[in-house]
Amino acid sequence: MADPAECNIKVMCRFRPLNESEVNRGDKYIAKFQGEDTVMIATKPYAFDRVFQSNTSQEQVYNDCAKKIVKDVLEGYNGTIFAYGQTSSGKTHTMEGKLHDPEGMGIIPRIVQDIFNYIYSMDENLEFHIKVSYFEIYLDKIRDLLDVSKTNLSVHEDKNRVPYVKGCTERFVCSPDEVMDTIDEGKSNRHVAVTNMNEHSSRSHSIFLINVKQENTQTEQKLSGKLYLVDLAGSEKVSKTGAEGAVLDEAKNINKSLSALGNVISALAEGSTYVPYRDSKMTRILQDSLGGNCRTTIVICCSPSSYNESETKSTLLFGQRAKTIKNTVCVNVELTAEQWKKKYEREKEKNKTLRNTIQWLENELNRWRNGETVPIDEQFDKEKANLEAFAVDKDITITNDKPAATIGVTGNFTDAERRKCEEEIAKLYKQLDDKDEEINQQSQLVEKLKTQMLDQEELLASTRRDQDNMQAELNRLQAENDASKEEVKEVLQALEELAVNYDQKSQEVEDKTKEYELLSDELNQKSATLASIDAELQKLKEMTNHQKKRAAEMMASLLKDLAEIGIAVGNNDVKQPEGTGMIDEEFTVARLYISKMKSEVKTMVKRCKQLESTQTESNKKMEENEKELAACQLRISQHEAKIKSLTEYLQNVEQKKRQLEESVDSLSEELVQLRAQEKVHEMEKEHLNKVQTANEVKQAVEQQIQSHRETHQKQISSLRDEVEAKEKLITDLQDQNQKMMLEQERLRVEHEKLKATDQEKSKKLHELTVMQDRREQARQDLKGLEETVAKELQTLHNLRKLFVQDLATRVKKSAEIDSDDTGGSAAQKQKISFLENNLEQLTKVHKQLVRDNADLRCELPKLEKRLRATAERVKALESALKEAKENASRDRKRYQQEVDRIKEAVRSKNMARRGHSAQIAKPIRPGQHPAASPTHPSAVRGGGTFIQNSQPVAVRGGGGKQL
DSSP states (O other): OOOOEEEEEEEEEOOOOHHHHHHTTTTBEEEEETTTTEEETTTEEEESSSSTTOOOOHHHHHHTTTHHHHHHHHTTTOEEEEEEBBBTSSHHHHHHHHHTTTBOOOHHHHHHHHHHHHHSSOOEEEEEEEEEEEEEEEEEEESSOOOOOOOOOOEEOTTTTOOOEEEEOOOEEEEEHHHHHHHHHHHSSSOOOOOOOOOTTTHHHHHHEEEEEEETTTTTTTTEEEEEEEEOBBBBOOOHHOOOOOHHHHHHHHHHHHHHHHHHHHHHTOOOOOOGGSHHHHHHHHHTTTTSSEEEEEEEOOOOOOGGHHHHHHHHHHHHHHHHHHEEEOOOOEOOOHOOOOHHHHHHHHHHHHHHHHHHHHHHHHHTTTTOOOOOGOOOOOHHHHHHHHHHHHHHHHHHSSOOOOOOOOTTTHHHHHHHHHHHHHHHHHHHHHHHEEEEEEEEEEEHHHHHHHHHHHHHHHHHHHHHHHHHHHHHHHHHHHHHHHHHHHHHHHHHHHHHHHHHHHHHHHHHHHHHHHHHHHHHHHHHHHHHHHHHHHHHHHHHHHHHHHHHHHHHHHHHHHHHHHHHHHHHHHHHHGGGHHHHHHHHHHHHHHHHHHHHHHHHHHHHHHHHHHHHHHHHHHHHHHHHHHHHHHHHHHHHHHHHHHHHHHHHHHHHHHHHHHHHHHHHHHHHHHHHHHHHHHHHHHHHOOOHHHHHHHHHHHHHHHHHHHHHHHHHHHHHHHHHHHHHHHHHHHHHHHHHHHHHHHHHHHHHHHHHHHHHHHHHHHHHHHHHHHHHHHHHHHHHHHHHHHHHHHHHHHHHHHHHHHHHHHHHHHHHHHHHHHHHHOOOOOOOHHHHHHHHHHHHHHHHHHHHHHHHHHHHHHHHHHHHHHHHHHHHHHHHHHHHHHHHHHHHHHHHHHHHHHHHHHHHTTOOOOOOOOOOOOOOOOOOOSSSSSSOOEEEEESOOEEEOOOEEEEESSOOOOO
């Protein structure tokens, strides 16, 4: 390390504007500013290094607070910037701000950008290694914000007794974007809560550490600097913030750690021998920043509201105490072996001088003790000793092989001996001056000789330069010719691959056509089955209509019979009041039978309506199928239009290709001419001693040029023929590919149609199952109805017997009533016979329904089998479609890879030369994946370009980024 120097902690004060809640509350603005370094609160002045008013911009705060620290850190010093203040006073806004807003960003993003800008402007011989850490102190536990699994890290000391956080994640970075990504990641993991005073209140102290190590590749000098960027949580008054539960516990820990920080500041300000750094993990980490080897800047953030006057005064007093603290800073230098050796020699010389001084003083003391009087010229001279020590420190003393002019070797030197030594020293100095003059003369002579040699070398270089330029141009043209040949080979290979792909696609097209024929046959079968189902539905509808008519006729006849029975019963009631009980019983039985018939009729009507609804649905489905067919025809027309546009595009591409071929022809002709010129030069050199005329040389050259032209024209014509053939093959393959795409689209449409038919069949199957359930229910109801009808018939038979017996007794009793009774009994017999006929008809209808149910049960397994077959077919089509899509995607990837390979070959020819600038080195660590690809690790250089480099990534001064 270099020699230490003292410097005070810089304290900046910043006042924020009144927020919305303070304005609504009517708070007063209590801060009054006097100049740029003093603020008045309640008539009491507070002086700081700088005071920022409420309208100060983020950029101005950064320029005054933090910009100078960038240079210090890159020169090997440690730096710390932290914000202190009450909650909601603007600490996080000052330190972070809006991270990605150029105007609203705070100190941290601006200082990151400036660090890299300063590196890019430095000497290119410097190499930098930058790593960052981001952690927070939450509930007095250190939590890694870049690895949330590390929740309770410990603080240790290194070999120089400097505290550090053990186990914290360290990331190597090489650009401001990487640093900002790290900050975004850590900020997303930081603890934030809502209080009455701040919607985004920080619940922890965050520390962002930037560690910069630099090495001079020429002198091998190594410097290191650390920059701590601290965003403290604000002190809180629970009565104002309204903290409860976990937020209250957080507030207690925050106030406790801030109290420990205040105690450290007070102890340092008072010059106490004991400083309580270990009372808090935060003060332990910042131990070097408070009274140690660090340039520290504290930004105290204050609220100008009268509501927070007491907290503002406390913050200002904290800043005043911190302003009195002095840090002892020195450069963090890692010395080389040569520097250590020099330092050792210097310390050795200093030690020797001090030993001589001690010996001198001891001898002088002994002489005084022995009662001798020491003359003034032999007494110890302190000023002379200090000058000698200073000379040794600055390496201005004479080397070890020359006698050193010390204070005195022994105390026994006399004046004569001292004069001789001084004369000897003067002679040696004179000899040294003479040698210096000789060295200067020799050096001047050497410089003259060097200038003469440089002139000769320039003459020689001027003669070689033209030859080198011509050779370089010839090599370049040869390389371009070879590259064009390679490109032609690659194109031919691509065409061969396209031909192979064409064969595969043609085979796939044949398979698809076979599948299409099978699908069309199956579709015809499905349409035939659909027509048969429609016919069956029509028959069922006719049967339901017929049954409806029969049921209506039966109801009408039953109502008529009921009316006649009512009339007959009414006459009997008038004439025979004695038999009213028997007639009422018969009437109730008839009513019960009629109600049963009505319920059966209602069920039949419902069945008819359901069948009608199924018919309408089938009609709708047919209309939907017709619409889908029209849509498919429209798509076919659209695809035809696309094919026309693609053919036009291919024609344009062919024209461009012709133009490129013409340019290649012209370049090849130039290459032949250059070769001819080269041969002319060779012939001139070979036959320089021989006497030949220029006409013979020209004729030979012209013959060679003519032969080269003829062979080149033949090659070009053959290549053009091959290219035309390949172009035709490409167009054919493109046409086939377009046809296959259209076929694929058609298959997809058919697949969607089959899906729709599958859904329709499933719906029909569901409807048939519902109808089957309803028929089962109707059959059970019919069974109950038959039982009731049988019971009712039995009661009717019993009533008839009783009625006949009653009539026989009445005939015996009275002759007048006999005729009426016999007529009544005949009418009742007629009605009973009519009811029996109706019962027979109902039994016939029931039998018909049972037969229909049996037919539907027989048809159900057939429909289920058809449905399973269609489902399997749909699955097979889906798998085939999936395979076709996969094949198409593979072909597309292969074509894209081929295009990328050709582009890469062209790009490699035109790649710019690599610039000379500084680099940012990012060491590869075990378990850490580099940002660039493994084969091309990234490097950052100055000048704003991004290069690909096979070396480890390093930051060097003098440039921007290169890939």
